[in-house]
Amino acid sequence: MLDLDNRDAAAAVAADGTATGTLVVVDPYSSGSVLARRARERYGVAAVAVLTSETLPPALVATYPAADFTAEVRFSDPAATARAVEDLCGGRPEFLVCGSEPGVEAFDLLAAHWGMRPNSGSSEARRDKFLMQARLREAGVRYIPHHKGADTASVLDWCAASGLAEYVVKPVKSFATDGVYFCSDLAEVRAACERLFGRLDLAGELITEVLVQERLVGPEFVVDSVSLDGSHFVVDMFRYTKETVDGNPVYRAMTAVEVGDHPEITAYVEQVLTALGIENGPGHSELILTADGPVLIETGARMHGGLGAKLVDVSSTHSLIDLTLAARIDPAEYRRRTGVRPSLRKGVVECFLSSPTAGTVTANRVREACAGLDSFLFDTCAQQPGDRMEQTVDLITSYGRVVLANADHEALARDTAVVLDLDRRGALVEVRPDA
Structure with a gap:
């Protein structure tokens, strides 16, 4: 060997x-x-x-x-x-x-x-969002004011003393927006804690601690990177559009943007990766671009989840999947490919479909309604009449995706608006609510 x-x-x-x-x-x-x-x-x-x-x-x-x-x-x-x-x-x-x-x-x-x-340093700080933010603070990298509590009283005390206007409460190892709550007052913070403490997170771990942070204001971006021996390469960027449903952030769209348009984000993400010890392999960073500059929400030491990596293949000159493998299997190929900055060959948007209620599917018209759009690429909606539909409260419970791609950015924006409007009106999938 x-x-x-x-x-x-x-x-x-x-x-x-x-x-x-x-x-x-x-x-x-x-x-x-x-x-x-x-x-x-x-x-x-x-x-x-x-x-x-x-x-x-x-x-x-x-x-x-x-x-x-x-x-x-x-x-x-x-x-x-x-x-x-x-x-x-x-x-x-x-x-x-x-x-x-x-x-x-x-x-x-x-x-x-x-x-x-x-990778170097604490592995736990690459999963635990409290330790992640603490590591940024220690490294002198811009971070979110935060607190970790093992009980509701501790979380409420911190919020009351913080002077912040709004808060985010979530499990310390949350992913796929599981258990993330936006709160505008202490009553909502208390309700979020009561929903979280004592239940299992998506990885099957009992939630005994929660993280509370300042809710930041500004556009949200996701940045994918691959590193080799401590040298970082930003592969792609997307901008998120989200809505708040019963206090939960729910994804609506993810739109590819040019990496070269945001050098300040690239520089910040490189600082984050170094601080977290992600020296080799992929990184998936989500951040808010505030008036003072980018601030990290969280970083995962893995590729963009869901369809993200596939969408990079569709739209970009660089493949997140191929670079992730090259960094581990063929470093010489990785170095050759990362000698050129990535750029978009075409625009791409992932539309996240959302059901306002749980129930039984009675009709699926996603393909019928969307396939004729100029930008339509594919959808992931295979629901049949009689199938179970959950209410959308996070990324996992989104009932499907419609992916659009087009070199004409005006056509892409127009088609995106059409898909999201159809979804909001319930015209894509009909659901008979639970009794």
């Missing part, structure tokens, strides 16, 4: 671009579900899955492409898991990548165990 301890894996890549060895993907869910297949297509390597949790949401688990893997291992502890993987591979695997948010800490442990370009 090759010893890749913080050295190039180029020796493992032949002149024809194929590689020798096995790729381990930790939690290959969501956008990470494409990594094994893409690695096989580009490099000819086989893949083994390491799965960290048995309590993830069914919608997330359903994205796991078991057929793309030669085997799977359930994570227990780093040493035991590493031995199980090595037994399958005939020794230490050559390549390792994190597939999704729940696997971040297990990935860090395995990367350190095998010496495969591990």
Whole structure:
């Protein structure tokens, strides 16, 4: 087996671009579900899955492409898991990548165990949003005023003394907007805490602590990056449009923007990645562009989830998926590709569809209503009459996506408005509410 301890894996890549060895993907869910297949297509390597949790949401688990893997291992502890993987591979695997948010800490442990370009500093600070903001403060990077409480009284006391006008309350390890509440007064903060304490988060962990922060004002951006040996490369940017539904932020649209238009965001994200010790592999940062400059909401040490990575492939000169793999399998190729700044080949918008009520689907007209639009690319709505529909309260419960792409930005904006208007009027999917 090759010893890749913080050295190039180029020796493992032949002149024809194929590689020798096995790729381990930790939690290959969501956008990470494409990594094994893409690695096989580009490099000819086989893949083994390491799965960290048995309590993830069914919608997330359903994205796991078991057929793309030669085997799977359930994570227990780093040493035991590493031995199980090595037994399958005939020794230490050559390549390792994190597939999704729940696997971040297990990935860090395995990367350190095998010496495969591990990230530095506290792994927990790359999952725990309180520790994340504290790390930024320690590093002198702009951060959000915040507090972590193990009970409602502690959270209310901090809010009362903070002098802030509005607050955000969420689990310390929230992702996919799970359990995120916007609060304008102490009564709403109390209600948010009562909803959160004692329930399970999306990763199946009991919520015993919550994070409360200042609610920032300004446009929200998502920034995807890939790093190698501490050098960071911003691959793409999107701007979010969200609405607040019963205190919860609900995604409505995500629109690609030119990386070169926001150098201040690029510079800030590079500072964030360094502060959090994300030295190798992908990073997914969400931030608010305030009047004083960008401020981080959170960063994940993994690719953009959901359809994000696929949309980058559609719209950009650079592939987030390919760069994520190259940083681990072919660093020389990564350096070649990142020598040029990315730019948009066409605009792309992901429209998030939202149901105001839970019930039973009686009609699905998404394709019928949207396929004729000039910018229509695809949709993810396969609901049939009789299927169950949940009320949309977060990213997971959005009932589907309509993706639009067009080099004509005016046509793209017009078609986006049409899709969102149809969705708000209930013209895309009809639902018979629960009795």
